Amino acid sequence: MALPKVGSIGEYIREQRKHAKISLRQLAAAAGVSNPYLSQIERGLRKPSAEILNQIAKGLHVSSRALYVQAGLIDEREPESDVLAAIRADHLITERQRQVLIDIYESFRKENRAEAPAGEAQTSQKAHPAPEPRERDAHSSPNGEAPPPEGRLTAFKPYAVSPDGGDVTPESKEG
Amino acid sequence: MALPKVGSIGEYIREQRKHAKISLRQLAAAAGVSNPYLSQIERGLRKPSAEILNQIAKGLHVSSRALYVQAGLIDEREPESDVLAAIRADHLITERQRQVLIDIYESFRKENRAEAPAGEAQTSQKAHPAPEPRERDAHSSPNGEAPPPEGRLTAFKPYAVSPDGGDVTPESKEG
DNA sequence: CCACGATGCTTGCAATTGCAAACGCATCGG
DNA sequence: CCGATGCGTTTGCAATTGCAAGCATCGTGG
Secondary structure (H helix, E strand, C coil): CCCCCCCCHHHHHHHHHHHCCCCHHHHHHHHCCCHHHHHHHHCCCCCCCHHHHHHHHHHHCCCHHHHHHHCCCCCCCCCCCCHHHHHHHCCCCCHHHHHHHHHHHHHHHHHHHHCCCCCCCCCCCCCCCCCCCCCCCCCCCCCCCCCCCCCCCCCCCCCCCCCCCCCCCCCCCCC | CCCCCCCHHHHHHHHHHHHHCCCHHHHHHHHCCCHHHHHHHHCCCCCCCHHHHHHHHHHHCCCHHHHHHHCCCCCCCCCCCCHHHHHHHCCCCCHHHHHHHHHHHHHHHHHHHHCCCCCCCCCCCCCCCCCCCCCCCCCCCCCCCCCCCCCCCCCCCCCCCCCCCCCCCCCCCCC
16 A cells, blocks of 8 residues: 555556557567567566666656656655646746646546546547646655565565555565 | 676665675665675676665665666656656656647747747637647657667666766657 | 684575567458 | 458576575684
């Protein structure tokens, strides 16, 4: 329960790939890895090394850190590059343009939420109801440093794609 | 095998360890890895996987990101506060939506440049590449995602830093 | 001198990564 | 209907990671 709804790195990759509408082989080529290996990664059968992860991130056009966080390899709660924050901070566009951008971005997000898993991302325009730049939730986490007991990396099974529950936490149990 | 190349990541780790005045074994224990393996990592004879790297970062009390950057696994340009950068880094929207947003933002910028930097452009959102990526979208954007036949990750050599700060980033556009 | 502990390095070995080749499936064209 | 193309997956293997055990050195002290 470390992350809001983190399934596994594989799921995340596959999801992003589907959203980008590219085939497994295409991403594999873009990332510079073999197709079968990417397949196994997406299904949680393999633990991609950092390089592979990095390459995949590039192939997906997502920030490397996003993937590392998904993989549980970075615990830092650094604020994400918030698009909305950036838009609001931009002084090179007019207020009106700002509202339009915000509106569009939010409609995209809403769209994706509706058809997240294996959905047809039509990206329909879906006429924005009204400039409703509701304030985005700020990350107000006190950073409760509560890491699990340190132990050897005894994770035999890959990133875990448990059908019932997500357990990315390595069992630090020994002796 | 195992070219005794200079392992930037290894040097960095050793440096940090020395600075912390702790022995190799101590760090190994703190990081949850074996002493010999840490030794090899520090000398650039091994490529630690992301987990190991993460554990070492914890043992060293340095940010995971710092290590990943050192290892060249993360482009140092993470905390960007630019609209385009934020859009590109956002993983909550599809590639298509990303292109739309980028197009719109750039058209806004162009609009402002053309009309007047103070004329409060009407933001004619209907005469511009409005959110309608249903078609005529393909893949042609300021991002120019057309990587050359990237070679597989056939680099068997450990991290090793290029003498001129090599970078695997195929895209480096900033406006 | 030799025991004792601490530091770092080298040696085999099991387990894993990551890939090439090949498979089963579905769609398109002759 | 049969072949060609593209999809994701499975299989077998070389190369690598990562560790347990052991080695070599140095400083202390009985």
